[in-house]
Amino acid sequence: MYPPGYLETDSSKIAYTIQYGTTKEIPCFSFAFELxxxxxxxxxxxxxxxxxxxxxxxxxxxxxxxxxTKFDGSYRWTxxxxxxxxxxxxxxxxxxxxxxxxxxxxxxxxxxxxxNKIPCAILGNLISQRVDYTEKSKSKMDASPFVDxxxxxxxxxxxKVLTFKAIGVSFASDSDKYxxxxxxxxxxxxxxxxxEMMLLPRxxxxxxxxxxxxxxxxxSLWYNALPLFEKYWVKYSNDSRPWFKECIRDLCKEYGVxxxxxxxxxxxxASMFFNGEWYDISFDTIEDLAKKGTDIVFIExxxxxxxxxxxxxxxxxxxxxxHGHLTDYAEDLAELADISGAHIAIFTDYDIxxxxxxxxxxxxxxxxxxxxxxxxxxNIPHENTRERRLxxxxxxxxxxxxxxxxxxLIRNDKRxxxxxxxxxxxxxxxxxxxxxxxxxxxxxxxxGYLQDLLKEEFPNRNYLRVIDPAPDLSKHYPPIVQQxxxxxxxxxxxxxxxxxxxxxxxxxxxxxFIDVEQKEKEILDYRLxxxxxxxxxxxxxxxxxxxxxRKKGYKISEIEISKTKTITASxxxxxxxxxxxxx
Amino acid sequence: xQFFKADGMKEATGYGEPKDWYFxxxxxxxxxxxxxxxxxxxxxxxxxxxxxxxxxxxRTQLNCKVRNSNxxxxxxxxxTQLDNILNYxxxxxxxxxxxxxxxxxxxxxxxxxxxxxxxxxxxxxDTSAFFxxxxxxxxxxxxNGIERQAIVKVNLGASEAINQIAESPARLPHxxxxxxxxxxxxxxxxxxxxxxxIERHCRLSTCVTTDISFDIxxxxxVLQAKGYRGKAIISLEAKHPIxxxxxxxxxxxxxxxxxxxxxxxxxxxxENTSVYQVIRKFEEGAQMSxxxxxxxxxxxxxxxxxxAEFMNRPDYQEKMLALYNLLMEEANK
Numbered sequence: 001m002y003p004p005g006y007l008e009t010d011s012s013k014i015a016y017t018i019q020y021g022t023t024k025e026i027p028c029f030s031f032a033f034e035l036x037x038x039x040x041x042x043x044x045x046x047x048x049x050x051x052x053x054x055x056x057x058x059x060x061x062x063x064x065x066x067x068x069t070k071f072d073g074s075y076r077w078t079x080x081x082x083x084x085x086x087x088x089x090x091x092x093x094x095x096x097x098x099x100x101x102x103x104x105x106x107x108x109x110x111x112x113x114x115x116n117k118i119p120c121a122i123l124g125n126l127i128s129q130r131v132d133y134t135e136k137s138k139s140k141m142d143a144s145p146f147v148d149x150x151x152x153x154x155x156x157x158x159x160k161v162l163t164f165k166a167i168g169v170s171f172a173s174d175s176d177k178y179x180x181x182x183x184x185x186x187x188x189x190x191x192x193x194x195x196e197m198m199l200l201p202r203x204x205x206x207x208x209x210x211x212x213x214x215x216x217x218x219x220s221l222w223y224n225a226l227p228l229f230e231k232y233w234v235k236y237s238n239d240s241r242p243w244f245k246e247c248i249r250d251l252c253k254e255y256g257v258x259x260x261x262x263x264x265x266x267x268x269x270a271s272m273f274f275n276g277e278w279y280d281i282s283f284d285t286i287e288d289l290a291k292k293g294t295d296i297v298f299i300e301x302x303x304x305x306x307x308x309x310x311x312x313x314x315x316x317x318x319x320x321x322x323h324g325h326l327t328d329y330a331e332d333l334a335e336l337a338d339i340s341g342a343h344i345a346i347f348t349d350y351d352i353x354x355x356x357x358x359x360x361x362x363x364x365x366x367x368x369x370x371x372x373x374x375x376x377x378x379n380i381p382h383e384n385t386r387e388r389r390l391x392x393x394x395x396x397x398x399x400x401x402x403x404x405x406x407x408x409l410i411r412n413d414k415r416x417x418x419x420x421x422x423x424x425x426x427x428x429x430x431x432x433x434x435x436x437x438x439x440x441x442x443x444x445x446x447x448g449y450l451q452d453l454l455k456e457e458f459p460n461r462n463y464l465r466v467i468d469p470a471p472d473l474s475k476h477y478p479p480i481v482q483q484x485x486x487x488x489x490x491x492x493x494x495x496x497x498x499x500x501x502x503x504x505x506x507x508x509x510x511x512x513f514i515d516v517e518q519k520e521k522e523i524l525d526y527r528l529x530x531x532x533x534x535x536x537x538x539x540x541x542x543x544x545x546x547x548x549x550r551k552k553g554y555k556i557s558e559i560e561i562s563k564t565k566t567i568t569a570s571x572x573x574x575x576x577x578x579x580x581x582x583x
Numbered sequence: 584x585q586f587f588k589a590d591g592m593k594e595a596t597g598y599g600e601p602k603d604w605y606f607x608x609x610x611x612x613x614x615x616x617x618x619x620x621x622x623x624x625x626x627x628x629x630x631x632x633x634x635x636x637x638x639x640x641x642r643t644q645l646n647c648k649v650r651n652s653n654x655x656x657x658x659x660x661x662x663t664q665l666d667n668i669l670n671y672x673x674x675x676x677x678x679x680x681x682x683x684x685x686x687x688x689x690x691x692x693x694x695x696x697x698x699x700x701x702x703x704x705x706x707x708x709d710t711s712a713f714f715x716x717x718x719x720x721x722x723x724x725x726x727n728g729i730e731r732q733a734i735v736k737v738n739l740g741a742s743e744a745i746n747q748i749a750e751s752p753a754r755l756p757h758x759x760x761x762x763x764x765x766x767x768x769x770x771x772x773x774x775x776x777x778x779x780x781i782e783r784h785c786r787l788s789t790c791v792t793t794d795i796s797f798d799i800x801x802x803x804x805v806l807q808a809k810g811y812r813g814k815a816i817i818s819l820e821a822k823h824p825i826x827x828x829x830x831x832x833x834x835x836x837x838x839x840x841x842x843x844x845x846x847x848x849x850x851x852x853x854e855n856t857s858v859y860q861v862i863r864k865f866e867e868g869a870q871m872s873x874x875x876x877x878x879x880x881x882x883x884x885x886x887x888x889x890x891a892e893f894m895n896r897p898d899y900q901e902k903m904l905a906l907y908n909l910l911m912e913e914a915n916k
Contacts, residue, residue, distance in 0.1 A: 129837060
């Protein structure tokens with residue numbers, strides 16, 4: 001389509017994005033819009049900056065309309081301004097080309113400015129189950145459900161495409177005169193772009209429904225990125241690592257995938273205590289854990305969680321140990337739990353890091369302490385006395401926050417802004433840990449205080465999250481029903497005992513390795529399961545029940561057992577397959 | 584007779600100029616091949632489309648040949664029912680009212696392709712009504728190892744189009760599906776239907792398709808006769824298998840109530856299609872137990888209740904509404 005050398009071959013200068021959207025009303029459907037802009041060869045453009053223009057081709061589900069698709073619709077957007085408080089005027093366009101022009105792409109031999117994007121071959125592909133065309137040629141459609149998503153894609157791509165200025169071309173205003181500097185300004189690749197370069201292919205693979213089978217940690221990914229940083233002249237140091245990880249998280253969030261889905265694993269670094277049990281908070285457990293507890297209180301120390309846990313569980317409250325800081329998982333859990341109807345609160349030390357941790361959760365999440373209120377409640381003085389030495393000096397090894405930023409944070413967050421809650425002057429040099437309050441008051445009293453505060457913050461709670469209104473009633477079934485199950489267990493154990501012993505001997509001393517899953521299946525389904533299946537006594541009892549069921553018309557045997565296959569069915573099916581292949 | 588009149592072509596496609604019609608054919612043939620592979624070879628990494636577009640020595644004909652792989656020799660039902668597919672008096676579509684992210688856009692595509700040579704050769708010629716000029720180069724359908732060729736004889740005056748479909752006795756050495764059609768290149772489009780424009784359309788039709796391999800050859804024998812290369816090759820390797828979850832059933836939420844009714848009522852073979860078969864095509868219908876539908880429709884087995892029978896029931900409208908509400912309820916859970 002384009003002659004060799006016409007397009008830029010440096011892949012770092014190509015901009016690509018895929019944006020996802022969902023319609024809100026019926027017809028409801030999800031869709032995606034991908035946009036790629038490949039700049040024309042930069043040397044070629046520098047030689048004749050007025051001679052080339054961008055070109056757009058639109059596709060729908062990868063298919064091209066002979067007359068071209070411009071995704072007609074009513075485009076309205078306001079560009080973000082770097083100058084704070086300055087509101088840019090709203091721009092309008094009737095199709096994607098107008099929108100691209102609004103984002104400084106040049107399509108015709110119009111006058112240009114140095115801030116215009118260099119000419120590109122642009123391709124947009126709408127992926128949607130439903131497209132309502134307004135013309136039989138199917139070149140025109142009602143693009144209104146897609147417009148916002150298309151604008152987002154245009155904005156993303158435009159941010160990555162170079163301007164004339166960046167390639168060393170300056171236009172005189174309102175004329176076709178220009179000057180080309182001898183050297184193009186070196187373009188800097190950012191950490192964020194490297195993260196996209198590394199992870200976008202994986203994300204797109206997952207979005208296509210494929211699975212990523214390899215696993216690596218965020219830190220190992222960082223090491224994989226180092227050669228790319230060198231290659232693309234990225235400015236970085238080891239201090240860039242947290243930002244690198246944040247870019248990973250943001251990118252995953254933007255594309256609606258979990259890090260684990262794209263093969264990045266992170267250790268669970270937060271845990272929940274509920275009903276006497278600890279649960280690791282991780283990608284696999286987060287959804288279930290979000291449903292536990294009428295209230296979830298995030299506490300930064302494990303010992304405190306343990307001490308308060310038994311009192312909290314009595315009232316259906318779950319406690320989360322965040323290990324000193326809010327991990328991504330803990331933040332995600334808070335978000336999910338909030339959506340699912342739990343009350344969320346946080347309890348941290350009375351120090352600057354404690355304030356910082358709490359500020360990570362949104363302002364509607366109350367901080368229960370430690371603060372001036374708890375000190376007043378338990379009559380704890382700001383200065384140590386002979387009997388009560390609860391205050392310790394605060395000396396940060398690394399200053400986490402400048403005083404100005406601390407004051408700004410406290411002033412702008414209504415949870416901390418009152419002097420009755422946080423005393424900045426006190427925090428500058430002192431701290432009071434939760435442990436100190438616990439030592440001073442004991443767990444029960446401390447929990448009582450927290451519970452009262454929770455009640456004040458959230459007067460009502462949904463106990464359906466904790467109490468099952470339709471619990472398992474099997475313990476109240478007639479004894480014979482329970483005895484039947486016990487009888488089957490006993491009989492099965494007895495008849496399989498000799499074979500079990502044989503298996504025990506075999507497993508004791510194995511030469512090399514065995515596939516555990518396969519072996520377990522062999523033992524359960526074939527060696528032991530088959531004995532149980534073929535036991536005449538068990539069969540007779542079952543048949544007697546079936547006959548009774550038929551006679552009385554209870555329809556017990558019509559009840560579906562479960563979605564997973566029963567052993568009987570799976571063994572029978574496999575035997576059938578085996579016979580088939582032998583034939 | 585709309586399939587054999589320029590006005591019919593304009594009306595059906597929305598494209599007013601004959602020069603665009605050639606590219607509709609190029610695109611439609613490629614799109615159909617891609618859609619078929621995606622429907623029938625999900626998870627396959629070897630799906631391939633091979634095509635050739637050849638302009639003949641005197642630039643009077645464009646031969647289009649598009650083939651998609653079918654190594655498992657899966658039956659291609661559409662082409663075993665050529666009489667239906669090429670029946671100009673009825674609509675025979677398997678995809679109508681379905682919302683899926685597919686590519687083929689032209690309704691009754693094959694009939695349009697079949698009729699186009701006749702339209703092109705008679706453009707601006709009023710005498711065509713007198714049953715004189717016919718297009719004698721057959722359209723070929725090669726599927727499941729069998730070659731069928733079809734010619735249509737058109738009598739506009741009598742509003743008559745008669746297909747002559749013949750099956751070749753010899754079996755093909757391959758099981759791929761191949762459509763071959765030759766179009767006359769009329770004078771007014773000679774500057775537009777060129778190697779470069781065909782290549783451009785082929786590239787645009789394939790450039791974002793990353794799950795299927797392409798081998799496309801475009802040849803201009805006029806250029807070759809003049810000593811130029813006269814050939815363009817598009818060779819693209821699939822980057823990944825066809826996604827396994829592609830074109831899964833669609834949610835009822837994507838349908839407006841009228842479209843839902845139409846989706847069910849527009850099934851062509853109502854006698855042999857059960858209500859449950861259609862319900863299962865909705866994501867929610869596939870997830871719910873059949874017994875729920877048996878109960879709602881008050882039958883022992885909704886898989887044995889044909890659509891025709893259902894539509895004749897006195898409570899049909901009431902039950903359709905109940906079905907719609909049930910699926911919506913499931914979707915909103």
